[in-house]
Amino acid sequence: MIAALFAAREGADVILLEKNEKLGKKVYITGKGRCNVTNDCPDLDTFLHEVPRNPRFLYSSLRNFMPRDMMALLEELNCPLKVERGRRVFPQSDKASDITRALEKGILKAGGKIRLHTSVQGIFADGSGMFKVITDKVTLLCKAVIIATGGLSYPSTGSTGDGYRFAKEAGLEVTQCFPSLTGIETEETWPAILTGLSLKNVSLSALRGNKLLFDEQGEMLFTHYGISGPLVLNLSSVLAGTDLNDTQIFIDLKPALSEQQLDERLKRELIQNGSGELNRIYRGMLPGSLSELFAKLTGIDGRMRCAQVSAQNRQHIVKMLKEIPLKPASLRSYSEAIITRGGVSVKEISPSTMMSKKLPGLFFAGEVLDVDARTGGYNLQIAFSTGVLAGKCAAEFAG
Numbered sequence: 001m002i003a004a005l006f007a008a009r010e011g012a013d014v015i016l017l018e019k020n021e022k023l024g025k026k027v028y029i030t031g032k033g034r035c036n037v038t039n040d041c042p043d044l045d046t047f048l049h050e051v052p053r054n055p056r057f058l059y060s061s062l063r064n065f066m067p068r069d070m071m072a073l074l075e076e077l078n079c080p081l082k083v084e085r086g087r088r089v090f091p092q093s094d095k096a097s098d099i100t101r102a103l104e105k106g107i108l109k110a111g112g113k114i115r116l117h118t119s120v121q122g123i124f125a126d127g128s129g130m131f132k133v134i135t136d137k138v139t140l141l142c143k144a145v146i147i148a149t150g151g152l153s154y155p156s157t158g159s160t161g162d163g164y165r166f167a168k169e170a171g172l173e174v175t176q177c178f179p180s181l182t183g184i185e186t187e188e189t190w191p192a193i194l195t196g197l198s199l200k201n202v203s204l205s206a207l208r209g210n211k212l213l214f215d216e217q218g219e220m221l222f223t224h225y226g227i228s229g230p231l232v233l234n235l236s237s238v239l240a241g242t243d244l245n246d247t248q249i250f251i252d253l254k255p256a257l258s259e260q261q262l263d264e265r266l267k268r269e270l271i272q273n274g275s276g277e278l279n280r281i282y283r284g285m286l287p288g289s290l291s292e293l294f295a296k297l298t299g300i301d302g303r304m305r306c307a308q309v310s311a312q313n314r315q316h317i318v319k320m321l322k323e324i325p326l327k328p329a330s331l332r333s334y335s336e337a338i339i340t341r342g343g344v345s346v347k348e349i350s351p352s353t354m355m356s357k358k359l360p361g362l363f364f365a366g367e368v369l370d371v372d373a374r375t376g377g378y379n380l381q382i383a384f385s386t387g388v389l390a391g392k393c394a395a396e397f398a399g
């Protein structure tokens, strides 16, 4: 959408082909229907820090069109915005549909045409410097083509990986794809008992062998298959496409306290509650359903009198509060993943134009590329920045 908007603004004769009955079906479900449209990042380095794969490839496109530019564009298109915690930007209306509507109006105002219900079947260079775009309705002859077909996640929104096929058919390398920013299934089944319980201000870490892969504080959620929520999605971005053998996840329920501080607190409470049950202490320290389960996780009978808890028991309880272990079994599938890791290899694409190095006139933008970011509005901004550059450069290429 944004590539079409900027190409049309540059005066190109633009046709946006969309196979769905409306534009931006995925945008409608972003940010739980509110669309975290970008991140009001103060500078480029802060932004690129949130991009685990191929951040340097994005340098030119982001510098050319920063989150602030996207925010200004939306305001100009009559879509007022607000900035929330973590610099996350949303439409003031809390309606994702306002973002799509603003872009759609912008495209039409700039003279771009939109063809809905039109599925592209193939894109081929015809040998005379033009491209044949074959759809289920018509075949178009174009001077330049921008492929912005998205990835493989949430295929019900239209992103079914067609762009990877078009790229491969054009002889371009496509790296292996994996679901990312998704929930993690655990070998342990106990998280299912806590389904729906969200933990705030916990810390999640992951080790592979002795190597620390991840260590962050925030919010997580227990589900029927294991764990999810913001912290877990970002952890999945590190684990996506890697061998999970030898990987161990730990939940720190009390990240603000060191083991020693926690031990002192527990010691105090055990003395104060001498004849009471150990379970009572858990109830004071942990949210409802977790406090009930915690005794089972420690293997120490929760009905034990506090006065009977040995120093060894105490040490074990502290260890469990600081490091509940979980073994990741697998990541949830594309149908639940927020993004796709992998895609059209960045080695194939010029970062300053988004054009294929092998096939001049063929451009790529958005999630179809092998770049992905963490949660927080960064993925849409990557689509916007690469889209703007592709739109402008495609228009210039087409003359």
Ligand SMILES: Cc1cc2nc3c(=O)[nH]c(=O)nc-3n(C[C@H](O)[C@H](O)[C@H](O)COP(=O)(O)OP(=O)(O)OC[C@H]3O[C@@H](n4cnc5c(N)ncnc54)[C@H](O)[C@@H]3O)c2cc1C
Residues within 6 Å of the ligand: 001, 017, 018, 019, 020, 023, 024, 025, 026, 027, 029, 030, 031, 032, 035, 036, 037, 038, 118, 119, 120, 121, 148, 149, 150, 151, 153, 154, 157, 158, 159, 160, 161, 162, 163, 337, 338, 339, 365, 366, 367, 368, 376, 377, 378, 379, 380, 381, 383
């Ligand atoms: C549940 C969910 C929540 C998310 N929330 C956020 C968020 O709050 N903030 C954020 O930054 N990111 C979020 N994302 C990620 C973000 O939505 C994507 O990274 C972004 O939409 C990618 O944009 P894109 O234009 O590259 O691809 P898409 O948005 O997937 O658009 C591709 C379009 O191409 C069309 N298409 C595909 N193949 C063809 C074909 N052959 N012919 C014609 N049309 C075709 C599709 O129908 C689709 O409309 C979320 C993703 C999901 C799944």
